[in-house]
Amino acid sequence: MKITIFGTGYVGLVTGTCLADAGHEVLCMDVDENKIARLKDGEIPIFEPGLESMVKSNVAGGRLDFTTDPVAAVGFGQLQFIAVGTPPDEDGSADLQYVLSVADTIGRHMTDYKVIVDKSTVPVGTADRVSQTVAAALEGRGESIEFDVCSNPEFLKEGAAIKDFTHGARIIVGTESERVMRLMRECYAPYNRHHEKMMFMDVRAAELTKYAANAMLATKISFMNEIANLAERLGADVEQVRRGIGSDPRIGYSFIYPGCGYGGSCFPKDVQALAHTATEVDYQPELLNAVEAVNFRQKKTLYTKLAQAFDGDLKGRTIALWGLAFKPNTDDMRDAPSRTLMEALWEAGATVQAFDPEAMKECRRIYGERDDLVLVADRVQAVKGADALVICTEWKDFRIVDFDWLKRQLSTPVIVDGRNLFDPQAAKEAGLMYYGVGRGDSLRSCS
Numbered sequence: 037m038k039i040t041i042f043g044t045g046y047v048g049l050v051t052g053t054c055l056a057d058a059g060h061e062v063l064c065m066d067v068d069e070n071k072i073a074r075l076k077d078g079e080i081p082i083f084e085p086g087l088e089s090m091v092k093s094n095v096a097g098g099r100l101d102f103t104t105d106p107v108a109a110v111g112f113g114q115l116q117f118i119a120v121g122t123p124p125d126e127d128g129s130a131d132l133q134y135v136l137s138v139a140d141t142i143g144r145h146m147t148d149y150k151v152i153v154d155k156s157t158v159p160v161g162t163a164d165r166v167s168q169t170v171a172a173a174l175e176g177r178g179e180s181i182e183f184d185v186c187s188n189p190e191f192l193k194e195g196a197a198i199k200d201f202t203h204g205a206r207i208i209v210g211t212e213s214e215r216v217m218r219l220m221r222e223c224y225a226p227y228n229r230h231h232e233k234m235m236f237m238d239v240r241a242a243e244l245t246k247y248a249a250n251a252m253l254a255t256k257i258s259f260m261n262e263i264a265n266l267a268e269r270l271g272a273d274v275e276q277v278r279r280g281i282g283s284d285p286r287i288g289y290s291f292i293y294p295g296c297g298y299g300g301s302c303f304p305k306d307v308q309a310l311a312h313t314a315t316e317v318d319y320q321p322e323l324l325n326a327v328e329a330v331n332f333r334q335k336k337t338l339y340t341k342l343a344q345a346f347d348g349d350l351k352g353r354t355i356a357l358w359g360l361a362f363k364p365n366t367d368d369m370r371d372a373p374s375r376t377l378m379e380a381l382w383e384a385g386a387t388v389q390a391f392d393p394e395a396m397k398e399c400r401r402i403y404g405e406r407d408d409l410v411l412v413a414d415r416v417q418a419v420k421g422a423d424a425l426v427i428c429t430e431w432k433d434f435r436i437v438d439f440d441w442l443k444r445q446l447s448t449p450v451i452v453d454g455r456n457l458f459d460p461q462a463a464k465e466a467g468l469m470y471y472g473v474g475r476g477d478s479l480r481s482c483s
């Protein structure tokens with residue numbers, strides 16, 4: 037099949053590359069000329085394991101190409117995927133200007149039947165607006181050409197995006213048209229071989245499914261963080277509670293890891309956008325608001341614990357950070373808990389000495405050169421001469437630590453473990469003051 041993808045951000049690039057890898061002919065379009073030139077050279081703008089080699093092999097194989105030319109893009113594919121950004125507006129609602137501008141472009145240049153596929157995460161009702169925009173552009177040209185719009189939300193996790201695309205749990209398509217169902221089946225056939233993953237539903241249900249899935253996962257995390265905060269105050273170890281409740285198959289083990297709050301490009305944005313949609317239809321989203329509020333508070337707990345360990349005075353202290361990305365295997369720092377911590381530390385007059393395996397360039401891009409931000413080459417240098425260590429991201433390389441060595445490095449042996457990587461007892465036995473998340477016993481012993 038011939039497929040056009042609008043937007044070469046995270047979702048667009050992964051979708052286009054995986055569809056090309058499955059044997060389709062794919063043309064990716066972006067307005068950013070510099071990005072397209074780099075992609076043509078096989079240089080990818082994001083960090084995603086396995087993606088670069090997949091882009092290169094499919095470009096070399098002639099199945100994947102990139103363009104900035106909207107006429108060529110619209111002319112190319114029978115399927116036109118819209119995978120451009122939907123950044124949050126100030127009120128938390130999703131900004132649809134890029135999505136609608138692509139719809140307008142398609143309407144202005146199409147010459148035969150197209151299926152327009154909404155891949156971006158968009159509020160319920162967007163497919164109708166895309167349809168109206170395409171129709172208006174066609175009318176402006178005095179043309180009447182047939183087209184359909186369907187919703188096909190993505191469920192990609194950063195760091196595991198290729199696997200999620202090729203081995204995802206489901207492929208959701210919101211449409212009532214038999215013709216669209218047939219074409220979308222053909223598009224996804226290579227990834228729908230072993231068992232039936234395609235789920236057809238009405239457009240609005242598909243649009244809402246995407247938000248509901250992310251909001252549900254965010255709810256699990258905020259719930260567990262609330263239990264962790266309670267466990268801390270009640271002297272219970274939340275890690276034992278996690279195993280205790282996870283063993284119930286109705287609850288399950290996934291997404292109940294307490295920590296320093298969720299970040300990234302999806303959960304914060306999608307929970308806020310869904311809450312905003314709710315208010316637009318006169319519904320007060322109590323639960324969604326609470327999920328967001330608990331997360332906001334949780335991101336501050338790293339600083340609160342440090343402040344507690346240093347009697348509220350962090351001025352002139354050097355704090356080592358292991359991990360800057362919002363989660364491992366990505367360089368993404370959007371809404372990362374590390375940012376809430378760093379900004380609070382700077383406000384308090386402390387210096388940050390940080391290491392992250394992938395996100396240091398991104399950190400420099402966000403914060404620029406400043407005296408109170410020292411980025412070092414590895415985790416060993418991060419703790420050298422530091423007063424305390426905070427773990428913000430659970431990179432694999434951080435999991436094994438010689439506590440005796442660590443104690444010798446830190447002038448005040450404080451460790452704030454925002455991801456519960458370590459055994460509080462072992463840390464305590466080595467003479468460290470250990471603050472985990474919801475590990476009641478450890479907190480009691482060091483307060």
Ligand code: UDX
Nearest residue numbers: 190191192193194291292293295298299300302362363
């Ligand atoms: C998420 C969804 O998982 C994905 O399906 C959707 O398409 C996009 O949003 P992503 O943001 O890449 O993917 O990351 P994910 O691995 O889901 O983690 C999100 C955040 O939740 C991270 O900050 C992570 O640290 C946190 N998290 C996750 C927890 O704090 N506890 C958990 O148990 C799981």
